Amino acid sequence: APVIGVLALQGDVREHLTALTGAGAQARPVRRRAELDAVDGLVIPGGESTTISKLVDIFELREPIDKRIAAGMPVYGSCAGMIMLAGEVLDGRPDQRGFDGIEMTVRRNAFGRQVDSFEAPVEIVGVDGPALHAVFIRAPWVERVGAGVEVLGTVTDGPAAGRIVAVRQGNLLATSFHPELTGDLRLHRYFVDLTRAVA
Numbered sequence: 223a224p225v226i227g228v229l230a231l232q233g234d235v236r237e238h239l240t241a242l243t244g245a246g247a248q249a250r251p252v253r254r255r256a257e258l259d260a261v262d263g264l265v266i267p268g269g270e271s272t273t274i275s276k277l278v279d280i281f282e283l284r285e286p287i288d289k290r291i292a293a294g295m296p297v298y299g300s301c302a303g304m305i306m307l308a309g310e311v312l313d314g315r316p317d318q319r320g321f322d323g324i325e326m327t328v329r330r331n332a333f334g335r336q337v338d339s340f341e342a343p344v345e346i347v348g349v350d351g352p353a354l355h356a357v358f359i360r361a362p363w364v365e366r367v368g369a370g371v372e373v374l375g376t377v378t379d380g381p382a383a384g385r386i387v388a389v390r391q392g393n394l395l396a397t398s399f400h401p402e403l404t405g406d407l408r409l410h411r412y413f414v415d416l417t418r419a420v421a
């Protein structure tokens with residue numbers, strides 16, 4: 223089974239470890255460089271992107287993660303993790319910094335202007351079966367994607383209809399929502415399969 227780490231500096235680490243294990247990975251928390259070196263793929267959990275950004279520097283993980291991403295390591299970012307993977311962040315703090323990740327612009331806390339948290343069905347390209355039950359918690363949305371980015375999912379109904387909430391660029395995957403909170407393992411399986419193919 224592929225070894226998949228969850229960046230364990232802040233956020234809902236435990237839920238991702240459980241979902242990854244259920245989806246067939248060997249899941250473990252990553253806080254140190256040596257732990258990062260031992261994984262085939264990495265999940266950046268939901269939480270608070272400004273805090274994760276600061277802790278990435280304090281734990282001296284920024285350069286090692288950028289290098290692994292450049293070398294093709296699969297990374298899945300959920301919510302704050304999506305923000306950490308975005309090339310450009312709108313409504314971010316001036317000092318927050320992401321990884322050298324997906325060619326996209328995300329708006330932080332984007333849905334919050336209408337409603338802080340909500341749930342909606344979202345169909346994901348490459349995930350079979352019924353629409354995922356997507357849980358959004360002070361979530362970002364994607365406002366612009368570069369040519370190399372595949373849009374995997376958009377909100378279909380309500381005030382946020384048409385907003386991009388799931389994308390993939392090469393081995394990098396990002397969602398605005400939190401599949402780790404629903405018990406539906408399909409998105410984690412998608413990421414485990416992606417990591418298995420690369421590992």
Ligand code: GLN
Pocket residue numbers: 267268269270271272300301302303305330331359360361362
């Ligand atoms: N609003 C948070 C941020 O800006 C993300 C929220 C989440 O991860 N649930 O990082």
